[in-house]
Amino acid sequence: MIAVLLFSDTSRLVQLAPVDVAVIVFYFVLVLGIGFYLKHRANTSEDFFLAGREMTAWVAGLAFLSANLGSLELMGWAGSAYQYGILAAHWYWIGAIPAMLFLGLVMMPFYYICKTHSVPGYLQLRFGEGSRGLSAISFAFMTVLMSGINMYSMALVMKVVLGWDIHFSIWVSSITVAVYVALGGLRSAIFNEVLQFILIWAGALLIPIMGLLEAGGWTNLKAQIARNASAEYSHLWSTLGSANNNPMGIHWTGIVFGLGAVIAMGYWTTDFLVVQRVLSAKDLRSAKMAPIIGSVFKMCVPFIVILPGLLGLALLPVKLVGEDVAVATGGHSYNEVLPLMLARYCGPGLLGLGITALIAGFMSGMAGNVTAFSTVWTYDIYGAFINKKATDSQFVKMGRWCTVLGVLISIGTAYLVMRFASIMDYVQALFSFFIAPLFGVVILGMLWKRATRQGGFWGLLCGTLTSVGLWAWVKVDPTALRYVALSANARSMAENMYRALWSCLISTVVTVVVSLMTDPRPESELVGLVYGATEIPAEREIAFYKRPIFCAAVVTVIFIALNVYFW
Amino acid sequence: MKFKEEISIWFFIGICLLVNGVLISAAGLYEWFIKPPSRPVVLYQLHANVWWGAVLLIAGAVYCWKFRPEQHEVKAELQVDEGFEGDTCKING
Numbered sequence: 257m258i259a260v261l262l263f264s265d266t267s268r269l270v271q272l273a274p275v276d277v278a279v280i281v282f283y284f285v286l287v288l289g290i291g292f293y294l295k296h297r298a299n300t301s302e303d304f305f306l307a308g309r310e311m312t313a314w315v316a317g318l319a320f321l322s323a324n325l326g327s328l329e330l331m332g333w334a335g336s337a338y339q340y341g342i343l344a345a346h347w348y349w350i351g352a353i354p355a356m357l358f359l360g361l362v363m364m365p366f367y368y369i370c371k372t373h374s375v376p377g378y379l380q381l382r383f384g385e386g387s388r389g390l391s392a393i394s395f396a397f398m399t400v401l402m403s404g405i406n407m408y409s410m411a412l413v414m415k416v417v418l419g420w421d422i423h424f425s426i427w428v429s430s431i432t433v434a435v436y437v438a439l440g441g442l443r444s445a446i447f448n449e450v451l452q453f454i455l456i457w458a459g460a461l462l463i464p465i466m467g468l469l470e471a472g473g474w475t476n477l478k479a480q481i482a483r484n485a486s487a488e489y490s491h492l493w494s495t496l497g498s499a500n501n502n503p504m505g506i507h508w509t510g511i512v513f514g515l516g517a518v519i520a521m522g523y524w525t526t527d528f529l530v531v532q533r534v535l536s537a538k539d540l541r542s543a544k545m546a547p548i549i550g551s552v553f554k555m556c557v558p559f560i561v562i563l564p565g566l567l568g569l570a571l572l573p574v575k576l577v578g579e580d581v582a583v584a585t586g587g588h589s590y591n592e593v594l595p596l597m598l599a600r601y602c603g604p605g606l607l608g609l610g611i612t613a614l615i616a617g618f619m620s621g622m623a624g625n626v627t628a629f630s631t632v633w634t635y636d637i638y639g640a641f642i643n644k645k646a647t648d649s650q651f652v653k654m655g656r657w658c659t660v661l662g663v664l665i666s667i668g669t670a671y672l673v674m675r676f677a678s679i680m681d682y683v684q685a686l687f688s689f690f691i692a693p694l695f696g697v698v699i700l701g702m703l704w705k706r707a708t709r710q711g712g713f714w715g716l717l718c719g720t721l722t723s724v725g726l727w728a729w730v731k732v733d734p735t736a737l738r739y740v741a742l743s744a745n746a747r748s749m750a751e752n753m754y755r756a757l758w759s760c761l762i763s764t765v766v767t768v769v770v771s772l773m774t775d776p777r778p779e780s781e782l783v784g785l786v787y788g789a790t791e792i793p794a795e796r797e798i799a800f801y802k803r804p805i806f807c808a809a810v811v812t813v814i815f816i817a818l819n820v821y822f823w
Numbered sequence: 824m825k826f827k828e829e830i831s832i833w834f835f836i837g838i839c840l841l842v843n844g845v846l847i848s849a850a851g852l853y854e855w856f857i858k859p860p861s862r863p864v865v866l867y868q869l870h871a872n873v874w875w876g877a878v879l880l881i882a883g884a885v886y887c888w889k890f891r892p893e894q895h896e897v898k899a900e901l902q903v904d905e906g907f908e909g910d911t912c913k914i915n916g
Contacts, residue, residue, distance in 0.1 A: 275850040282842055290835060297829075315832060447832050454836050458843070462875055466866055600865050603854060605847035606872045 270417055270599040276608025283455065283612045284432055287448050287619070291436025294444045301651040304441035305373060305631045306536050313542035315450055317549030320533040321557075322449035323624030325456055329561060330617040331413060334597075335590035337565025338576055340503045340749075341481070341489025342822060343496075344565065345558045350516040352554050353815045355524035357808045360547035363525050364534060365792045366702050368543045370784040373535075375528040375698070376636040382701040382785050383712030385640065390716055392636035394690045395528060396629055400662060401686060402529075403625035404669025409591075410618035411670065417595040418611070426670055429615065433622050434663040438656045442536060442631075445623045449533075452616035453553075459613025460560040463594075466601040467567035480570035489569065492822040499743040499750070506750035507743065514753025518760040519688065522695030529628040540793060544804040551811050555818065561594075568593040572600075622666070630658035685727060685752055692756035693719020693763035700767050703787045705779060711771030719763025726755045830892050837886025844880025847872050 272280075298304045311319070336344040372378045376395060380388035411425035436444050471477040478490045488495045488502055495501045496508035524530060524547070537543035568576070574588055576596075582589035588596060598610040634654045639646050646654070697715045700707045729736045730751060738744040741754040782789040795803050851872030854860055860867070 273850070275846055279843055279846055282846075283839075286835065286839055293830070447835065450832050451836055451839060455839065458840065458879060462871060466869075466871060469869070470866055601871065603851065603860065603864050603867065603872050605850035606875060609843055609847060 270595070270607060272418060272608065272611070273604040275605045276611065279605065279608030280612050280615065283616065284428075287436055287451070288432060290447050290451070291439040291444045294440030294447065297443055298439070298441035299652065301634075301648050301655070303443065304652045304655050305627075305634070306532075307441070307443040307446055309536055310538050311446060311533075311536040311542070311546075312538060313545035313549055315446065316534055316537045316542060316546035318453050318553070319446040319449040319536075320530055320546055321550040321553050322453040322456075322620045323530055323533055325453065325557070325617050325620055329557065329621075330456070330460070330614055331409060331591050331594050333561045334565040334568070334594040335576075335592070337562040338568050338593045339565075339590045341485070341569075342492055342562065342566065343502060343504050343506075345492060345562045345822070346511050346515060348554060348558045348562070349815060349818060350511060351520045352524060353551050353811065354516060355520040356547045356551040356554065357811060358521065359525045359531070359534070360544045360551075360804055361808055363699075363702060364543045364547065365540065366785060366787075366790065367531065367535060368537070368540050369790060369792075373635045374632050375526055375531055375694075376632055378698070378785075379701070379712065379716075380636070380640070382782075383697070383707075384709040386709070386713040387697070387716055388636055388640060390713065390720075391694060392632050392640070394720065395632050396637065398686050398690045399529065399625045399629040399632070400665045401669055401673075403622050403629070403662065403666035404671075404673050406618055406621045406625065407666055407670035408673040410615065412591075413595060413614055416592055417599070426667060429619055430622065430663045430667055433619055433626060434660050437623055437626050437630075438659040441652075441655065442532065442627050445627045446533060446536060448623060449620045452620040455609075455616045456613045456620075457560065459609040459611075459616075460564075460594075462606060463597045463601060463610075464559055464563040464567065467564065467571065467597065471567060471570055477566065477570050481566060485569055490566070490822075492819060494823055499745050504749060505743065505745045505747045506753065510741070510750050510753040510757075514750075514757040518692050518695065518756045519753065521699075522691035522756070522760065526694045526698050527691055528632060529624045532628050532631060533624075541795065541798070541804070545807065548804055548807045548811060555811070555815060564597045565593050568597055572596060622663075625666070626659055626662045629662040630655045633658045633662075685748075685755075688752050688756035688759060689720060689723045689727070692760045693723060696760045696763035697767055700764060700771075701786070704771075705782055705786050705788055706771055706776050707767060708771040708774045708776055710774045711767040711769075714770045715763040715765075715767030718766040719759045722762040723755055723759035726758060831890040833886055833890040834892065837883050837888075837890060839883065840879045841883030841887055844876050844878070844883050846876070848876025848880055851876055 297308070300308075302308055333344055333347065336347075367375075367378060370378060370381055372381060374392075376388045376392040379391050407426050407430055410429055411420075411422040414420040414425040415422045436448060440447070468474065468477065471480060478487075481487075481489050486503070493508065496506065496511060499505050499507045499510075534543050534546045537546050572593070574596075576582075576588050576590050576593055577585070579589045579591065581587065582592075595614070598607065602610050634651055638654055638658075639651065643650070693716055696719060697712050700715070701712060726740050730740055735744070737751060740758070741751045743750070779789050784790050800806055851870055855870055855873060
């Protein structure tokens with residue numbers, strides 16, 4: 257392995273020194289060591305799939321965020337910042353913070369009190385087996401695709417940056433993840449995610465610091481961006497009055513309603529990949545605080561992801577291009593901006609740490625997908641439809657095998673994903689297929705007692721079909737973009753925003769209409785599941801500054817201040 | 824506490840930062856005083872790997888000391904006794 261790390265093909269961006277290899281190898285040894293160390297703590301299904309529900313708010317909160325810090329966060333969004341400017345920060349602020357606070361304050365009590373093992377599990381309690389099955393199958397499908405994308409992204413970076421063989425990268429990283437997750441279950445995944453979170457910051461934080469030193473501060477950086485690209489690249493909101501005035505080709509309604517109100521809400525509140533980390537919290541207050549703690553760090557992530565993209569736009573001597581053009585001309589693509597900045601500032605040792613940060617990001621995302629997949633498969637497909645009388649030990653056994661199986665399917669997916677040119681747009685399309693309609697149904701289920709089983713099922717099905725149908729419509733007839741995204745100039749990201757918005761609206765409307773046409777469930781069956789039928793424990797004995805609502809208010813003020821400053 | 828023998832996650836993180844800090848600062852010092860690079864990185868004169876490595880080393884040492892397994896057991900019990908809800912260290916997380 258070390259030989260492969262040191263001596264690889266010559267078309268790489270950087271050359272690793274022995275000390276860099278030592279840093280990387282030490283990381284692999286440590287994560288595997290944690291997996292072996294925690295092996296004896298994964299004996300019951302509660303241990304294996306929910307880490308015994310013993311995590312503190314800080315650990316659950318950091319794991320909640322780390323599971324999201326996959327390849328897309330580190331590399332893809334740095335590339336998007338180079339391509340679209342500071343608009344990419346919307347995916348971290350309005351595209352995350354309100355949703356994370358909403359999860360902590362409004363939705364977490366229901367997830368936690370009903371003691372569900374998964375989001376499809378909540379749907380089963382609230383809407384019955386049909387909704388659970390539909391949600392579980394679509395989630396499992398999406399998850400292995402996401403995992404494959406993670407692997408592919410990582411292998412691509414390692415090939416471009418270090419010249420590593422793409423197959424070597426895929427197999428080594430995925431086998432490592434499979435070993436530590438299969439041994440220690442969610443607890444091992446969470447421990448490693450916290451470790452990976454720290455490493456990501458330790459490895460990536462130096463780039464914006466050095467970049468700002470080189471650029472001469474934020475004001476000079478903006479001036480340089482205006483010279484190299486356009487002044488619009490450093491404005492967050494002021495160019496969104498028209499889709500023609502900004503690099504992304506999106507109107508503010510797409511950002512606010514498509515991204516903030518639908519995609520972000522859907523992802524952060526119903527995607528089991530992230531919700532699973534919060535479900536592992538040791539009590540309700542920790543479960544409510546975990547997303548709020550996560551939101552504080554999420555607000556800071558643009559510093560290590562978006563800022564390097566903007567610095568690349570201002571400082572790099574080469575002009576980056578799209579993936580297709582890069583392949584055709586031999587140039588560098590947008591997605592390479594982060595590794596290029598890394599190579600620009602980091603000498604021996606630091607380079608190894610930066611590469612480790614990238615690997616850690618990829619592995620935390622992959623582990624998140626694998627653990628979520630194994631949980632949903634084991635509880636919501638195997639336990640619900642295949643072996644309804646399964647014992648606890650059978651669940652654990654199935655979970656371990658599913659971890660290995662999920663990794664193998666993901667590897668297969670990674671090879672398929674190689675055919676797709678744009679990683680980011682593809683993933684955003686997946687979100688709008690499955691997550692956006694799910695949010696409409698779950699939120700109605702939690703907040704509206706009148707919602708019925710039939711309403712939930714048909715709402716979910718129609719929302720998903722709407723999203724897939726709109727995507728297919730634009731593929732067959734590109735001029736349909738003016739109807740789907742309200743602008744013929746919309747880029748694929750804007751199209752995804754609007755498609756998510758329509759599918760969520762359809763799922764909501766269908767759920768409401770069908771519910772009103774069918775018999776409601778008695779209120780006694782909705783205890784612990786729905787607002788108005790569930791008693792939420794009071795927090796009067798806790799000091800006001802430790803209460804989730806106060807912490808969320810502080811986060812909201814900072815969030816508003818950031819948006820105004822970068823307006 | 825039922826998991827007294829467990830090592831805190833923060834101790835693992837301390838080990839990670841400490842080892843990386845030692846490796847990176849040592850590499851930086853070697854480059855600075857013994858064998859300067861033939862193709863230095865941008866802003867090489869700031870010797871980022873020396874001071875960044877030192878920051879990691881110090882942070883790692885502090886974490887290793889603060890969350891070392893022996894002391895950690897006692898601290899966790901104190902936290903539970905005081906009804907403290909674990910915003911720093913807990914045996915199980």
